[in-house]
Amino acid sequence: MKHIFIVNPVAGKGKTLSVIPSIKKYFEDNPGDTFEIYLTERRGHATELAKKAVSEGTGRIYSVGGDGTLNEVLNGMIHSNFTLGVLPMGSGNDFIRTLCPGINPHDLTVEQVVEGSEKIVDCAKANDTYFINVASVGFDAEVAENMKLFKKIPLVKGALSYILSIFYTLVNLKPYTVRYAMNDKTGSSDYLLIAVCNGKYYGGGFMPAPNADLNDGLFDICHVKSVKRRVVFRCFPKLKDGTHETMRDIVSMHKSNFIHLQSDQEMCLNLDGEIFKAKDIRFEILPSSLKILVPKISS
Template sequence: MEHLFIINPEAGKGRSLEYIEKIKDYFKDVDEPYHIEMTRYPGHATEVVRSYVSHKNYRVYAVGGDGTLNEVLNGIVGTGSVLAVIPCGSGNDFVKNLIGEEPIEDIFISTLRGEEKYIDLGKINNRYFINISSVGFDSEVVYSANTFKKLKYITGSAAYILGILTTLFKFKFIKTAITIDGVKLYKDILLAAIANGRCYGGGVKISPKSDISDGIFDLCVVEKVSKLKIFLLFPKAIKGKHESIKQVSFYSGRSISISSSEEFVLNVDGELLKEKEVSCQLIRKGIKVLFPERKGLSVKEDSYSEAAAHL
């Protein structure tokens, strides 16, 4: 097996760079070829991965946050290479689908010794995603939070809280037409999240029952609510308890589209785009992923759950 490590040097305010020596130390005693590549600009990870996997198959490790993971994913899709995750971003949401809520002592070693399994994949417009794609308030929060994350002393959880507060003052509800496997709904929404995985935004369990291998999307729709109720919604969503709120509905399907007359922010695994219409399809067992070995993980992360007490 040949290994390719894609490292985002900005991830985790530079924590990703610590893995360079770990990688070199590990392969001193392992007779398998490996490569380390550093990303330099948005979209670079996809370009680098494609240049490698177009010639042969690799285990490709996304060393960074969920945005880096999405770029690496989009470079791998359609090949025989395997996707692996070394989480060191501010949220690290997708990896929770692989390891659960319990920590592992050494995510690096556990991943290298992991097991390959196929999972489902999503395609929204011309981009693939592995965890969650969403439109509405939450996407605007990510947009604002990304600005705060660049500040030296702002943690991931604090950035998301500041993002929520900032977005509250400027957000307008979106009039949408939503189609789920041919059935059309017309709703004024706060947000709509198309979920393959369970959580996003640094630990918000927006779709707590989702399974990355069940062959179906879960769609969480939050209709127009008062600003006061938004403050009640997010603490519940952190724990996955928001289903009890009247304006929250869950649907399931394999093909989902969302359109509006006004442009909205689309969040694709943490990557942000501006759209007026999105079309999303599920690809059953669309990619092979490396599941970490289960013997104890300690993924240190900034998360919404750490900030729950402040909301």
């Protein structure tokens, strides 16, 4: 069997490179299968590498990096005869939290991932781009976008850039007026955020969709209406532990196999950690469309 590893060398503050010797050693100790390792060089390169790698034959292709790397690899290999594996090395690693509940993503080994079992799961699409975990529009996407401003400042990194971005986004808060349509409902309102979820987690462990299921053929959709700035801080702890549905005056949850969002202003869209902008976005679930490796976890 062919094994293709696509490694983002800057994910996880460069720690991804440290896993390469472990990959090589695994296949030295387990001869028979072939393996190839490719390093990404720019945004979008993982998609290019994946498309080329899966153009012939069958095998397994692994994303070695964070959720953004996973999204790029997915968009290069979807609809191929390859199975997708995830070796989480980023800062968030949110998809693997749904795939392997209760584990620390950074504790997963090459052996556990390569020797995992194959499972067929749902995938999703936002306009022409595929995603596997969570797509969100609004405040949280703006925070992710604005982090780029603070990361350019010397000595401002990681958690500090995230905190500064939250306050900056809050000061400049401009809710989106969004028209939406899904299976059982249409409407229009001002929203703080809308999260369209295949998986449970995003943003480094926040849980917008505690009941999401990778195999049910449905999105779990979280609507948070526009609120005053001080109320935003009440939302964060509840989004973190998945109890936000108790805030029924501002939060509503829905299940649907599609949702169509339209706005007169450009919406900031966070797609598995990748940022896009659009005024018209159609999300659709693609049931049982992806073969994925579930890491082997010792009981």
